[in-house]
Amino acid sequence: MSNAMNSLSVSETRAELFRETLDKTAQKVASDELTFGVEFPQVTGPDGQWVRLPASLSAGYDGDAWSHGNWFCGFWVGLLLSSYVHTGEARFLEWARARMLLVRQRAQDPNTHDIGFIFDSSAVPGHHITGDAWFAEIALEAADKLRARLVTTRNGAYLASWGPISDPRGRSASAIDTMANLSLLYWAAGYADDGSYRQAADAHAEMTARAFVRADDSTYHAVEYDVHSGDRKRGYTFQGAFDESAWSRGQAWAIYGYVNSARETGKRAYLDLAERLADYYLRRLDGRQVPPWDFDATGRDAEIKDTAAAAVVASALLEMARVHPEAHAAAKWQGHGLEMLEALCRDEFTGDGQHGLLHNSCYSKPHNIGVDGATMFGDFYFVEALCRAVHPGKLRPLDHTRIPLA
Numbered sequence: 534m535s536n537a538m539n540s541l542s543v544s545e546t547r548a549e550l551f552r553e554t555l556d557k558t559a560q561k562v563a564s565d566e567l568t569f570g571v572e573f574p575q576v577t578g579p580d581g582q583w584v585r586l587p588a589s590l591s592a593g594y595d596g597d598a599w600s601h602g603n604w605f606c607g608f609w610v611g612l613l614l615s616s617y618v619h620t621g622e623a624r625f626l627e628w629a630r631a632r633m634l635l636v637r638q639r640a641q642d643p644n645t646h647d648i649g650f651i652f653d654s655s656a657v658p659g660h661h662i663t664g665d666a667w668f669a670e671i672a673l674e675a676a677d678k679l680r681a682r683l684v685t686t687r688n689g690a691y692l693a694s695w696g697p698i699s700d701p702r703g704r705s706a707s708a709i710d711t712m713a714n715l716s717l718l719y720w721a722a723g724y725a726d727d728g729s730y731r732q733a734a735d736a737h738a739e740m741t742a743r744a745f746v747r748a749d750d751s752t753y754h755a756v757e758y759d760v761h762s763g764d765r766k767r768g769y770t771f772q773g774a775f776d777e778s779a780w781s782r783g784q785a786w787a788i789y790g791y792v793n794s795a796r797e798t799g800k801r802a803y804l805d806l807a808e809r810l811a812d813y814y815l816r817r818l819d820g821r822q823v824p825p826w827d828f829d830a831t832g833r834d835a836e837i838k839d840t841a842a843a844a845v846v847a848s849a850l851l852e853m854a855r856v857h858p859e860a861h862a863a864a865k866w867q868g869h870g871l872e873m874l875e876a877l878c879r880d881e882f883t884g885d886g887q888h889g890l891l892h893n894s895c896y897s898k899p900h901n902i903g904v905d906g907a908t909m910f911g912d913f914y915f916v917e918a919l920c921r922a923v924h925p926g927k928l929r930p931l932d933h934t935r936i937p938l939a
């Protein structure tokens with residue numbers, strides 16, 4: 534790993550806005566933490582209250598209906614940890630440690646790729662911040678389960694996303710969201726000094742680039758593979774408007790995942806792809822800072838936004854700027870990332886006394902869950918981006934593998 538990097542340059546006015554937002558975030562997180570008992574927040578409902586779920590709720594099929602279960606619980610630990618990073622107040626760390634123990638059981642969950650989201654937002658930064666080995670042991674348990682989802686075909690290997698991989702539906706299905714979960718495998722490769730985690734992540738990134746990215750650089754939400762040949766049988770959606778549409782958060786996960794894959798492998802092709810995916814996203818934004826939940830939604834539906842997608846992209850672009858080997862491109866991506874982040878702070882941050890951090894997140898429009906409210910993942914990636922801007926290196930490490938010039 535090289536420590537060479539671009540440092541983000543944030544104007545004092547923006548840095549002040551970001552720090553004030555983190556101050557208010559820490560206050561909101563502290564007051565909500567005292568109300569949850571052993572449950573965890575998921576999304577805010579139409580009444581503005583958090584919907585809560587136990588950490589133990591796994592993903593699964595009920596007949597043919599698929600439920601993602603509680604993949605939100607790690608993000609709450611991540612918000613407690615980032616509030617600790619920002620304030621230095623020990624109570625946040627104590628809460629994060631206690632909550633991590635409630636989440637721990639999910640590290641053994643064989644049903645979902647979402648264990649990447651759960652533990653990359655909690656145990657991985659927990660270990661980075663405290664150095665406590667037990668955080669790392671939990672993250673490694675989860676990384677083992679994620680690596681075990683690798684399906685090897687004649688033409689590449691991919692991580693199955695949804696369901697037990699012994700179930701044919703689960704074994705053949707992969708989602709673009711999984712690109713964001715590769716971070717857990719990259720982390721495990723470094724921590725355990727075991728290249729098999731990186732090989733699994735890299736194989737998945739290669740195959741996803743071939744099967745998910747359309748000619749115009751938009752992405753499918755999901756792909757059904759032929760498990761023997763590795764051919765794409767179909768591209769489809771679960772949370773987007775229709776199978777061929779551009780679900781904005783899917784595009785966000787793809788950008789985020791290829792930035793991280795470039796940083797970890799040093800492969801220029803992943804950075805180039807991340808830039809093409811981000812260019813597509815910016816084209817469809819057409820001057821806005823927050824996308825609609827689906828770029829191809831029409832009528833009244835097109836007015837429904839997804840601030841979570843904006844937060845994921847803002848965080849990814851700041852990271853792209855940091856690791857980019859060309860100063861001009863780095864400056865361009867930093868500019869876009871900071872503008873998006875500023876717009877979220879200015880226009881979408883919830884008021885005093887309201888739950889959650891960002892208005893107008895959209896978990897799943899087709900299922901009518903978490904539309905127009907806060908979502909745990911939107912809030913987490915928003916705060917991750919703020920920490921990248923004003924607390925570089927504190928929530929996430931600054932190391933990266935050198936990426937060659939174009």
Ligand code: GLY
Nearest residue numbers: 601710772782896
């Ligand atoms: N499963 C990740 C998402 O809803 O974006």
